[in-house]
Amino acid sequence: MSTTKRIANPESNPRVKAVFDDIRATRKTDFINNFWYALAFDPTLLETTWDEVKRLMGTPTNIDPLTKEMIYIAVSISNACGYCVHSHTAAARAKGMTDAQHAELLAIIALAAKTNNLVTGLQVPVDAAFDAT
Amino acid sequence: MSTTKRIANPESNPRVKAVFDDIRATRKTDFINNFWYALAFDPTLLETTWDEVKRLMGTPTNIDPLTKEMIYIAVSISNACGYCVHSHTAAARAKGMTDAQHAELLAIIALAAKTNNLVTGLQVPVDAAFDAT
Amino acid sequence: MSTTKRIANPESNPRVKAVFDDIRATRKTDFINNFWYALAFDPTLLETTWDEVKRLMGTPTNIDPLTKEMIYIAVSISNACGYCVHSHTAAARAKGMTDAQHAELLAIIALAAKTNNLVTGLQVPVDAAFDAT
Amino acid sequence: MSTTKRIANPESNPRVKAVFDDIRATRKTDFINNFWYALAFDPTLLETTWDEVKRLMGTPTNIDPLTKEMIYIAVSISNACGYCVHSHTAAARAKGMTDAQHAELLAIIALAAKTNNLVTGLQVPVDAAFDAT
Amino acid sequence: MSTTKRIANPESNPRVKAVFDDIRATRKTDFINNFWYALAFDPTLLETTWDEVKRLMGTPTNIDPLTKEMIYIAVSISNACGYCVHSHTAAARAKGMTDAQHAELLAIIALAAKTNNLVTGLQVPVDAAFDAT
Amino acid sequence: MSTTKRIANPESNPRVKAVFDDIRATRKTDFINNFWYALAFDPTLLETTWDEVKRLMGTPTNIDPLTKEMIYIAVSISNACGYCVHSHTAAARAKGMTDAQHAELLAIIALAAKTNNLVTGLQVPVDAAFDAT
Numbered sequence: 081m082s083t084t085k086r087i088a089n090p091e092s093n094p095r096v097k098a099v100f101d102d103i104r105a106t107r108k109t110d111f112i113n114n115f116w117y118a119l120a121f122d123p124t125l126l127e128t129t130w131d132e133v134k135r136l137m138g139t140p141t142n143i144d145p146l147t148k149e150m151i152y153i154a155v156s157i158s159n160a161c162g163y164c165v166h167s168h169t170a171a172a173r174a175k176g177m178t179d180a181q182h183a184e185l186l187a188i189i190a191l192a193a194k195t196n197n198l199v200t201g202l203q204v205p206v207d208a209a210f211d212a213t
Numbered sequence: 214m215s216t217t218k219r220i221a222n223p224e225s226n227p228r229v230k231a232v233f234d235d236i237r238a239t240r241k242t243d244f245i246n247n248f249w250y251a252l253a254f255d256p257t258l259l260e261t262t263w264d265e266v267k268r269l270m271g272t273p274t275n276i277d278p279l280t281k282e283m284i285y286i287a288v289s290i291s292n293a294c295g296y297c298v299h300s301h302t303a304a305a306r307a308k309g310m311t312d313a314q315h316a317e318l319l320a321i322i323a324l325a326a327k328t329n330n331l332v333t334g335l336q337v338p339v340d341a342a343f344d345a346t
Numbered sequence: 347m348s349t350t351k352r353i354a355n356p357e358s359n360p361r362v363k364a365v366f367d368d369i370r371a372t373r374k375t376d377f378i379n380n381f382w383y384a385l386a387f388d389p390t391l392l393e394t395t396w397d398e399v400k401r402l403m404g405t406p407t408n409i410d411p412l413t414k415e416m417i418y419i420a421v422s423i424s425n426a427c428g429y430c431v432h433s434h435t436a437a438a439r440a441k442g443m444t445d446a447q448h449a450e451l452l453a454i455i456a457l458a459a460k461t462n463n464l465v466t467g468l469q470v471p472v473d474a475a476f477d478a479t
Numbered sequence: 480m481s482t483t484k485r486i487a488n489p490e491s492n493p494r495v496k497a498v499f500d501d502i503r504a505t506r507k508t509d510f511i512n513n514f515w516y517a518l519a520f521d522p523t524l525l526e527t528t529w530d531e532v533k534r535l536m537g538t539p540t541n542i543d544p545l546t547k548e549m550i551y552i553a554v555s556i557s558n559a560c561g562y563c564v565h566s567h568t569a570a571a572r573a574k575g576m577t578d579a580q581h582a583e584l585l586a587i588i589a590l591a592a593k594t595n596n597l598v599t600g601l602q603v604p605v606d607a608a609f610d611a612t
Numbered sequence: 613m614s615t616t617k618r619i620a621n622p623e624s625n626p627r628v629k630a631v632f633d634d635i636r637a638t639r640k641t642d643f644i645n646n647f648w649y650a651l652a653f654d655p656t657l658l659e660t661t662w663d664e665v666k667r668l669m670g671t672p673t674n675i676d677p678l679t680k681e682m683i684y685i686a687v688s689i690s691n692a693c694g695y696c697v698h699s700h701t702a703a704a705r706a707k708g709m710t711d712a713q714h715a716e717l718l719a720i721i722a723l724a725a726k727t728n729n730l731v732t733g734l735q736v737p738v739d740a741a742f743d744a745t
Numbered sequence: 746m747s748t749t750k751r752i753a754n755p756e757s758n759p760r761v762k763a764v765f766d767d768i769r770a771t772r773k774t775d776f777i778n779n780f781w782y783a784l785a786f787d788p789t790l791l792e793t794t795w796d797e798v799k800r801l802m803g804t805p806t807n808i809d810p811l812t813k814e815m816i817y818i819a820v821s822i823s824n825a826c827g828y829c830v831h832s833h834t835a836a837a838r839a840k841g842m843t844d845a846q847h848a849e850l851l852a853i854i855a856l857a858a859k860t861n862n863l864v865t866g867l868q869v870p871v872d873a874a875f876d877a878t
Contacts, residue, residue, distance in 0.1 A: 081876045082336045083435040084448070111342060115328070118335040122449030128797075129331065136324055142313045147280045148321055151287045155325035155463075157600045158291030160426035160692035163332045164325070165602055166343040169615040173345075180275045182616070183654030186600045188281055190593040191269055192288035192297070195248070197589040197687075198262065199296045201556045202251040203215050203564055209244060210299040211746045212306075214743045216568040217581070255582030265660075288596075290467045293559035293825035298469055302748040315749070316787030319467045323460040330456040330820075334423045336431055344613045347610045348868045349701040350714070377874060381860070384867040388715030395863065398527075402856055408845045413812045414853055420816045421729075421857035424823030426692035429864045430857070432875040439877075446807045454813055457801055458820035458829070461780070464794065465828045468783040469747045475776060476831040477480045478838075481735050482834040483847070510741060514727070517734040521848030528730065535723055541712045546679045547720055550686045554724035554862075557690030559825035562731045563724070565742040572744075579674045587680055590668055591687035591696070594647070597661065598695045601650040602614045608643060609698035689865045697868055718866040722859040729855040733822045735830055 084121045095123035099130050106138045113167060146175045154189050217254045228256035232263050239271045246300055279308045287322050350387045361389035365396050372404045379433055412441045420455050481517060489519040498522075498529050505537045512566060545574045553588050616653045627655035631662050638670045645699055678707045686721050749786045760788035764795050771803045778832055811840045819854050 091097040103112055119126040137148055149172035156164035169182070177185070224230040236245055252259040270281055282305035289297035302315070310318070357363040369378055385392040403414055415438035422430035435448070443451070490496040502511055518525040536547055548571035555563035568581070576584070623629040635644055651658040669680055681704035688696035701714070709717070756762040768777055784791040802813055814837035821829035834847070842850070 081432065081871055082338065082878045083432060084335055084445075084877055086878050113340045113342070114337045115332060115335075118337045119331070121445060125331075125449045125453055128453075129328065132324055132793075133328070136317070136321055142311070142317050143283070143321070147283065150276070150280065151283055151318065151321050152325045153600070154284045154287040155291055155322055156329055157596050158288055159326060159329040159333075160599055161329040161332055162599070162602055163337050163339050164329050165600060166339050166613070166615060169345070169600075170343045178275070179616075179653060183657045184269070184275050185284065186597055187657055187660075188269055188276070188284050189288055189600060190596040191265055192285045193292060193592040193596045194589040195262065195266070196289055196292040196294040196297050197556050197592045198252070198258075198585055199248060199294055200292075200559055200561070201552070201564060201568075201585040201588060202217055202248075203561055204247045204251045204296050205215065206296050206299050206746055207246045209246070210303045210748075212302070212749050213747045213751050214565065214738055215745045216565060216742075217578075217744055219745050254578060258582045258586055261586075261664075286467070290463050293466055295466070295469055298467060299746065299748060302467075312749075312786060316790045319464055320790055320793075322467060323463040326459040326463045327456040330423050330459045331452055333426055333428070334419070334431060334435075334452040334455060336428055339613055345616050346614045346618050347605055347698065348612045348870065349698060350611050350711075350867055352612050379872045379874070380869045381864060381867075384869045385863070387711060391715045391719055391863075394531075394719075395860065398856055399860070402849070402853055408843070408849050409815070409853070413815065416808075416812065416816055417819045417850065417853050418857045420819040421823055421854055422861055424820055425858060425861040425865075427861040427864055429869050429871050430861050432871050435877070436875045444807070450801070450807050451816065454801055454808070454816050455820055457797055458817045459824060461794065461798070462821055462824040462826040462829050464784070464790075465780060465826055466824075468749055468780075470779045470783045470828050471747065472480055472828050472831050473778045475778070476835045478483055478834070479481045479485050480831065481737065482831060483734055483844075512739045512741070513736045514731060514734075517736045518730070520844060524730075524848045524852055527852075528727065531723055532727070535716070535720055541710070541716050542682070542720070546682065549675070549679065549683055550717065550720050551724045553683045553686040554690055554721055555728055557687055558725060558728040558732075560728040560731055562736050562738050563728050565738050568744070569742045577674070583668070583674050584683065587668055587675070587683050588687055590664055591684045592691060594661065594665070595688055595691040595693040595696050597651070597657075598647060598693055599691075601616055601647075603646045603650045603695050604614065605695050605698050606645045608645070609702045611701070685866070689862050692865055694865070694868055697866060701866075718863055721866060722862040725858040725862045726855040729822050729858045730851055732825055732827070733818070733830060733834075733851040733854060735827055 082118060084118060086117065087120050090117060090120035093120070093123060096120045096126060099123075099126050102134070103130065106134055115163070115167065146172060146177060149175055149177070150185050153185065154192075157189055158193070215251060217251060219250065220253050223250060223253040226253070226256060229253045229259060232256075232259050235267070236263065239267055248296070248300065279305060279310060282308055282310070283318050286318065287325075290322055291326070348384060350384060352383065353386050356383060356386040359386070359389060362386045362392060365389075365392050368400070369396065372400055381429070381433065412438060412443060415441055415443070416451050419451065420458075423455055424459070483517060483520045485516065486519050489516060492519070492522060494522040495519045495525060498525050501533070502529065505533055514562070514566065545571060545576060548574055548576070549584050552584065553591075556588055557592070614650060616650060618649065619652050622649060622652040625652070625655060628652045628658060631655075631658050634666070635662065638666055647695070647699065678704060678709060681707055681709070682717050685717065686724075689721055690725070747783060749783060751782065752785050755782060755785040758785070758788060761785045761791060764788075764791050767799070768795065771799055780828070780832065811837060811842060814840055814842070815850050818850065819857075822854055823858070 091100055100112055119129055149168050152168040156168055224233055233245055282301050285301040289301055357366055366378055415434050418434040422434055490499055499511055518528055548567050551567040555567055623632055632644055681700050684700040688700055756765055765777055814833050817833040821833055
């Protein structure tokens with residue numbers, strides 16, 4: 081079940097085909113996951129989303145690839161996006177995340193949620209020492 | 214403003230003093246931030262929270278210290294905990310986060326929130342390839 | 347799967363029947379979606395919920411009907427309510443939302459989530475110019 | 480700072496005065512907190528909000544008054560509503576919440592957030608035994 | 613579908629068996645729900661999670677058992693954790709929650725979410741009277 | 746207080762100046778709000794954010810400008826971003842939002858949050874009629 085129709089042959093649209101080809105080339109795999117098929121109903125939304133994902137997640141930057149996936153998992157859990165948790169956990173595994181790291185990642189995310197709730201419940205004032213300005 | 218009274222001399226309670234001493238020793242600083250003062254109204258809550266924070270964040274584990282702070286920042290932003298964003302950004306800086314990494318961290322968190330919303334709006338079905346079971 | 351039992355013949359209860367009849371009359375359709383069946387386990391909860399939905403969403407007001415559905419979709423995505431995303435996307439389509447508007451709606455929601463996260467990560471102070479008081 | 484203008488003399492509007500009088504009578508105090516002043520810019524919004532708050536929170540029902548405030552605190556923390564955390568913590572105290580109960584309430588909310596995150600991170604399938612239908 | 617492999621015979625690990633035995637003894641039932649099976653991939657995560665759940669939810673404390681489950685449901689709904697809503701609604705029912713209380717619980721959670729959104733939309737300043745410090 | 750240093754003279758950087766000039770030209774005002782100053786610590790983050798905001802919010806598209814601001818407010822409230830609520834409420838007012846529309850917007854957002862919570866609490870299964878695939 082989805083909120084948009086699945087397009088029968090999305091790559092008959094050259095803009096969609098160009099993005100899908102770039103996904104395959106960047107990721108070095110023929111597999112294209114459902115997210116990109118779902119975005120294909122609007123080529124502009126597909127292109128702009130892929131451009132940003134490729135620039136930050138598919139290119140070497142100042143943060144290492146596995147850390148980036150872990151950050152993505154943390155946000156996806158917080159936003160209760162089941163699909164995103166699945167896809168980025170698979171991506172993190174593909175980038176070398178061990179079971180021990182996975183367990184620790186989940187433990188840290190859960191601890192952060194826990195202390196976030198304690199702080200908000202206590203309404204703790206920000207320490208002057210934390211001010212960067 | 215807080216939802217609990219600030220205790221005048223929290224370290225007169227030996228359980229509070231023991232936790233505060235351990236925070237100072239673990240972090241190698243005399244500075245104790247407001248979160249721990251706020252928790253001091255209930256020594257059990259203070260002890261159990263510190264135990265968990267120390268075990269996961271104050272001890273070498275399978276994920277490097279800076280990555281752990283970045284994960285904490287990601288969750289704290291998602292949960293809109295201003296205090297937590299401040300304290301863990303300061304901690305990440307103390308552990309070496311550069312401005313370029315900070316900007317990239319924020320960009321990845323923002324991108325993750327963006328694609329989480331797209332996926333939820335599209336109600337994308339999970340690919341069979343992501344199933345770990 | 348649900349957290350409440352599905353009532354065998356909910357309209358045998360006259361209060362439930364009155365609400366269901368009003369839903370059919372207001373929406374000009376015989377279709378009653380699962381949300382109302384689920385609420386039927388408690389007639390008071392059913393009545394008060396329908397009264398508010400009818401007053402704001404089923405009656406001409408100061409905001410046009412399609413805009414109201416778009417706002418509803420935005421909130422439902424933010425709260426990760428899959429059912430609500432499905433039902434209000436269907437409602438928006440029935441009120442004339444085009445594919446281009448759907449794509450743009452999702453893009454704006456995703457952008458808002460993105461900048462919300464940047465602002466919270468940066469802890470930007472509110473400009474005096476924004477104060478309405 | 481607020482997003483609406485503070486009305487100079489809100490009770491010059493008889494609809495606002497009627498609500499404020501009912502708040503005072505129901506709560507047996509002259510104190511009216513800022514939330515109701517802020518809602519006074521739109522008498523309909525003020526009336527419908529107060530009607531619902533009074534019916535559920537200001538009237539004896541099937542759940543005891545302190546428990547209701549604790550539930551309200553839990554939701555308000557989850558939604559990161561600082562004002563709401565403050566107002567309902569004060570209300571819970573006025574209804575007898577002790578420091579020990581406050582600490583335990585925060586501990587349970589924090590634990591729930593923690594296990595929510597673990598479950599979402601693990602994508603645990605719902606046990607058949609939990610199905611009520 | 614899950615993000616971790618289901619372990620074939622988790623109780624062959626003595627640490628897992630010890631936790632599972634304690635769950636059975638504490639809850640006086642042979643039923644162990646999927647959450648604990650999912651956590652069994654990392655015995656430390658399993659042990660620390662169960663220790664905290666047992667201490668707060670499986671032991672008599674300052675808040676009665678049914679209220680604790682209701683608080684857990686409130687947080688789980690706010691965090692959109694479907695599994696958690698199912699498991700804690702079942703637990704609340706097992707501890708005596710009636711249909712009328714269930715309906716009222718949902719009504720209060722929904723009202724709290726509603727007023728949280730109104731307060732955040734209005735950006736209401738905190739009343740000085742709510743300050744506990 | 747912010748998590749980044751406020752740059753003394755941000756427009757001495759030509760990339761920052763180009764973005765700021767474009768903001769002024771697009772919005773036809775000299776006022777640049779704090780969000781853009783905060784982003785100026787990283788010109789790439791500033792440029793990519795402004796590009797997307799300009800394309801979707803500063804250019805005529807398939808959704809009218811006031812509706813777009815209302816959607817932005819809805820998301821910002823859901824994400825508890827106080828700054829964002831302030832800035833986009835000011836923007837909506839500048840684009841013609843009346844007090845009556847503001848009150849109704851808040852009422853709809855609050856109702857959506859309310860029914861989102863009811864649906865999640867009831868775990869309502871999606872109607873087949875809502876499936877777009």
